[in-house]
Structure formats: structure tokens, C-alpha cells
Amino acid sequence: MDKYVETTLLPVFNQGARRKPYLPYMRIHKAAWKLEKRGQREEARPLRRQLQRLPSHDPHDPGFRRLHYVRYADDWLLGFSGTRREAEYIKEKIGKFLRNRLKLELSEPKTLITHGRTQAARFLGYEIVVLHDDAKRDRNGHRSINGQIGLKVPMDVVRGKCKPYMRRGKSAALLERVHDSDFRIVTRFQSEFRGIAEYYQLAYNRHRLGLLKWITERSLTKTLGHKNKISVNKVWNRYRSTWQTPAGPRKGLQIRIDRGQGKKPLVARWGGVSLARRTTRVTLKDELPTVWRKRPAELIDRLMSGRCELCKTHTEVEVHHIRRLSDLRPGSKAEQPDWAKQMASRRRKTLIVCRDCHNGIHSGLSVQQDSTESTLESRVR
Numbered sequence: 001m002d003k004y005v006e007t008t009l010l011p012v013f014n015q016g017a018r019r020k021p022y023l024p025y026m027r028i029h030k031a032a033w034k035l036e037k038r039g040q041r042e043e044a045r046p047l048r049r050q051l052q053r054l055p056s057h058d059p060h061d062p063g064f065r066r067l068h069y070v071r072y073a074d075d076w077l078l079g080f081s082g083t084r085r086e087a088e089y090i091k092e093k094i095g096k097f098l099r100n101r102l103k104l105e106l107s108e109p110k111t112l113i114t115h116g117r118t119q120a121a122r123f124l125g126y127e128i129v130v131l132h133d134d135a136k137r138d139r140n141g142h143r144s145i146n147g148q149i150g151l152k153v154p155m156d157v158v159r160g161k162c163k164p165y166m167r168r169g170k171s172a173a174l175l176e177r178v179h180d181s182d183f184r185i186v187t188r189f190q191s192e193f194r195g196i197a198e199y200y201q202l203a204y205n206r207h208r209l210g211l212l213k214w215i216t217e218r219s220l221t222k223t224l225g226h227k228n229k230i231s232v233n234k235v236w237n238r239y240r241s242t243w244q245t246p247a248g249p250r251k252g253l254q255i256r257i258d259r260g261q262g263k264k265p266l267v268a269r270w271g272g273v274s275l276a277r278r279t280t281r282v283t284l285k286d287e288l289p290t291v292w293r294k295r296p297a298e299l300i301d302r303l304m305s306g307r308c309e310l311c312k313t314h315t316e317v318e319v320h321h322i323r324r325l326s327d328l329r330p331g332s333k334a335e336q337p338d339w340a341k342q343m344a345s346r347r348r349k350t351l352i353v354c355r356d357c358h359n360g361i362h363s364g365l366s367v368q369q370d371s372t373e374s375t376l377e378s379r380v381r
Helices: 002-013 023-037 041-051 084-100 155-165 182-199 206-228 232-239 298-305 338-346 355-363
Strands: 066-072 075-081 121-123 126-130 149-152 240-245 248-257 266-270 317-321 350-354
Touching (some): 023 041, 075 121, 155 206, 206 232, 232 248, 298 317, 317 355, 338 350
Antiparallel strands (some): 121 126, 126 149, 240 248, 248 266, 317 350
16 A cells, blocks of 8 residues: 555655745735835834734635555555545545455544544544644744644543553552562553653653543552551552653652662662653664674574483483472482482473483483583584
8 A cells, every 4th residue: 555655646646846825925915024124114014914824825725736645554644735525536446456456445433534633533542633734833933733633642542551550530559569579560560651651752742641641540559558557648658759851850659679789779669750741853773682692592503402401412402491490499309310410410491301201300210320421522623
């Protein structure tokens, strides 16, 4: 569908460099310019205020068409400047292409035609709207957002994200998390809220997530209070803290776990996530992280050697697994078989053995171990 839209639809509807100038605007602009040139600025001021309420280009230019296409996975969106009849024609063409070329059916309930000035279109969880505000101006006094695309956080999404933390219309403790440690409870609440806040960082009404933050915060403090049998106020008195962030100092809850000398303490924090819209451009890096390990993994290396680690014969090998290392020490070391001693000494839950040794381990028979070989691993030669 990408190639079809680019080669068939876009050249047809991307005609005309710009919209035609709006004649009433141009006449008033020329009159104000003449008055200012003569020094009559007071007389030109009402005309300038009138210009702020008029479009500079003809919004109903019959020869202007624009079509923009964006897609992410199986979700796609078309931004079209034109008549509704032509929009329905584009929708019909795309439906035919999906049906004839890709053998897919266009979902009529989900494929909607909305007016950007009066309605919002849904795309990837955002509400897409066309902005219009004559009072919003830049540093030069010009209108700066009219006709621009705006991204919004849908309020039904905010209310839906609040429901897991609420009971009977109020924030409540999550009893299924009470058995976790305080550190894990705070970390989980913070990661859940941060994930939603970071996803909607491009929305200009991102501050609406303040409702979700308040509900989540109340649920967190009630969960900690229920676990420690204390009130919400005592939770704040116990864990309240202030720390520095790129946006300045922030207050919240902090749990610190010291791990002894030479190790950094573990810190879990609630708060510090700014709900201001991020306007700076960020470069996406989709490159895979480099592998720090230069040699193959130990288990793969041992399998490729084709050597039994018990009898030291070169043959087809298998892997013997155990569930826990503690299972290797049921009694004294003298009672352990040779294969268990090897796994316990190496602290590995796997052992590369041949078919005969593997059957002997499971049948409980004694497995002959070659005493002349002391190494347990061998590399491919």
C-alpha cells in the first residue's frame, strides 16, 4: 500500500505550491501599510487588529489540494486538504487496492473520515486535531499555530488507565502487591506511570495526566500503608525525600537499600516525572546494541566440543539439567555421585554427557569417570 499511495494518489492531489492569497486580507494589509508609511500609526492600528481575525490565504481555494500519508505497522493515516467527495474517492481507491492486490478487506467501522477542525482522529492512541487560535502569536506578533497539527491525550484513555488503581470510584490499595517488598512496590508503580507519561510526551495537553498521577500516588501510599500497618501520613513521613532532576528539585517518595561497601545502593523513587510537553527534537537510534562478549557462550562452546564431561569420550552429547543448585547437596559430599560433585564444584545446573552416562544418571547407576582428565570443558579444535 505504501508504493501505491506514493505513486498513484500523492502526485494527483499534491497540486499547487501554496494557497491563493485571501483578497480581503490583502486589501486591508495594503491599506494599513500605506497608513504606517505616512506615519499614521494610530489609524493603522484598528486595521492591524482586523487582520488578526482574517486568514492570510484563501481557505476555500478550489485549486489547492494536499495529501499526506503516514503509517506505523498496520495503522495508517491520511491527511487530506480538499472536499469530502474526494476524500471518499481516496478511501474507495485504497479499499480496492487492499482487496485486489493484498486480498484484505478495509474495516468500515474503523476507517473514518473526520473533519480536522471540528473532530479528532485517533492514531496510535493519540487524538489528532487541527489547531486554530488567533490569540496565539509568536515573538513577531504573527499567528503561529493556525492550521498546524496538534496531538492530544484522549481523556477516555486517562480514565481507563486510572481504573486499575480505583475501587468504587476512589483510589484504593492493590492487595495483590502487598506481599512484595516496599522497594518493588514503589518501583512498579513508578515504572507504570512513567511508561504512560513518556508515551504521551508529544501531546500539548500532557498535563491532563495529572489526574492519573494523583490516583496512582494515592493507591501507592495506601498499598504501602496496608503492608506496613500504618496510615498514609506516616508513609509520607517515613519515605518523603527531595532530589535533583534536569527540571529542578522534585519531591516524592524514596526507598534506599544499602548493599555494603563497594556497591552502589538500590534506590526506588516515586515522582520526578515532568508532565510538560517535550518540544525538543530527539534522534531515534534503532541500532542494535553491540555484543560485549567476544567468545561464544559457555554452554554453546561445551556443546560444540562434542565431548562427554564424565567419561571424556568424543561422541554425540546431551545436556543433563537440574532445577536448583541446592538439589545437589541432599546430604554430605561423600554421598554424592561423581556427576553431582562436578556440577556442585563448578556451580552449573547443566552437564554435557553422552547417552550412556545420561541414562546412568537417571537410572542411579554409578558412572565411570576418567581420572586422567581433570578439565571439564574443551574448545573446538
